[in-house]
Amino acid sequence: MSIERPYVILNAAVTADGKTDTIARQGAAISSPLDLARVDRLRAGSDAIMVGGRTLLGDDPRLIVKTEALRAERRARGLDENPIKVGVVTNANALRLDGRFMTFGPARRIVFTTDQTDQAQVERLREREIEVVVLGAQRVDLTAALHYLKQAGVQHLLVEGGGVLNAELLRKNLVDEIHLYIAPLIFGGVSAPTFVSGDGWLRDEALQLQLAAVERVDDGIVVHYVPQTV
Ligand SMILES: NC(=O)c1ccc[n+]([C@@H]2O[C@H](COP(=O)([O-])OP(=O)(O)OC[C@H]3O[C@@H](n4cnc5c(N)ncnc54)[C@H](OP(=O)(O)O)[C@@H]3O)[C@@H](O)[C@H]2O)c1
Numbered sequence: 117m118s119i120e121r122p123y124v125i126l127n128a129a130v131t132a133d134g135k136t137d138t139i140a141r142q143g144a145a146i147s148s149p150l151d152l153a154r155v156d157r158l159r160a161g162s163d164a165i166m167v168g169g170r171t172l173l174g175d176d177p178r179l180i181v182k183t184e185a186l187r188a189e190r191r192a193r194g195l196d197e198n199p200i201k202v203g204v205v206t207n208a209n210a211l212r213l214d215g216r217f218m219t220f221g222p223a224r225r226i227v228f229t230t231d232q233t234d235q236a237q238v239e240r241l242r243e244r245e246i247e248v249v250v251l252g253a254q255r256v257d258l259t260a261a262l263h264y265l266k267q268a269g270v271q272h273l274l275v276e277g278g279g280v281l282n283a284e285l286l287r288k289n290l291v292d293e294i295h296l297y298i299a300p301l302i303f304g305g306v307s308a309p310t311f312v313s314g315d316g317w318l319r320d321e322a323l324q325l326q327l328a329a330v331e332r333v334d335d336g337i338v339v340h341y342v343p344q345t346v
Contacts, residue, residue: 121262122273125293126282127158128311131301136277139305143175148334151297153183158295160186162199162274164226164265168281169205176212177276178220198223200270204256204281208233213244226268228261230254258284283314286323286343294325294341297333 129146130136138144147155159165165179179201181187187197201223205211208229212218218225226247229238238248249264251257265273275285285291296311317323325341 121259121266121290122163122270123293124262124273124275124285124291125158125162125295126275126277126285126291127155127295128277128282129155129297129299130311131299131303133302133304134310135303135305135308136279136311137309138303139308141174141309143177144303146299146301147297148299148336150334151299151336151338154297154333154338156182156186158274159199160190162272163270164200164202164268164273166202166204166273166275166281168278169203169207170280171276171278172203172205172217173210176215176217178216179276180220180223196222196224199274200224200226200265200268202261202265202273203227204229204258204261206230206232206255208241208248209237211237211241213240218244218246226265228256228264230256255284258288258290262290277311279309279311279313283312286312287314289343289345291343293328294343296339296341297336298339299336 128136129151131146160181167177171177180198181190190197198221201217203217205227208227226249227241228249228251230252231250241248251260275281324344326344328342329340331338
């Protein structure tokens with residue numbers, strides 16, 4: 117692992133056909149109760165939780181530790197009760213100031229964005245104590261974003277999708293582990309999002325993963341992979 121970035125875990129809940137949502141793209145529930153508890157522990161063990169722009173604007177996730185006992189454990193360790201919430205969004209003009217990402221907490225919040233976000237919105241967000249970091253013109257520079265997080269004290273970063281952000285992090289070799297809950301469900305649909313999207317790789321260039329662990333969780337399985345860097 118490079119010392120210039122945090123240790124990065126990608127976590128997602130997918131269907132048996134690899135979908136992370138239905139064609140309706142309304143943040144369909146996929147995790148089982150035990151898997152939700154697993155994710156909460158993963159969150160509690162992280163210094164920051166990152167999501168991509170479409171997840172942030174579409175799902176408006178809370179990104180907090182849900183279990184009081186886990187929050188208390190963090191406080192006992194001298195940590196904030198919730199990890200830092202991080203959004204990566206090309207254009208943050210539509211980020212709702214009264215949304216869940218903004219209001220659930222307490223939590224430090226960082227939004228990485230580009231020049232495409234209006235200065236007036238940047239100021240509105242900063243007035244609400246959001247750290248807005250402009251990193252790029254077309255897309256957020258993820259290497260710079262991870263470097264920023266490391267400088268901010270983030271040792272362990274949990275990335276909770278979506279597929280475009282996951283693809284970009286994998287393409288740049290910025291991922292240390294992948295945790296997938298595979299639910300006994302099929303959503304189908306060409307336009308339904310998958311765990312990794314982006315431009316894709318041809319077979320010869322496919323990313324190689326090492327299988328690290330498999331565990332049964334409720335009626336699904338959790339698989340841990342380690343990406344192999346060439
Ligand atoms: N089941 C699960 O575990 C899970 C978890 C998370 C999300 N989801 C689902 O996934 C769907 C959203 O995922 P998604 O793949 O469409 O989008 P996403 O990965 O959440 O967001 C990607 C967007 O972030 C912006 N971005 C800016 N800089 C970027 C960079 N360097 N690399 C990558 N993205 C960058 C881009 O916005 P622009 O296109 O505007 O430039 C990009 O399209 C939703 O349906 C959500 O419910 C499921």
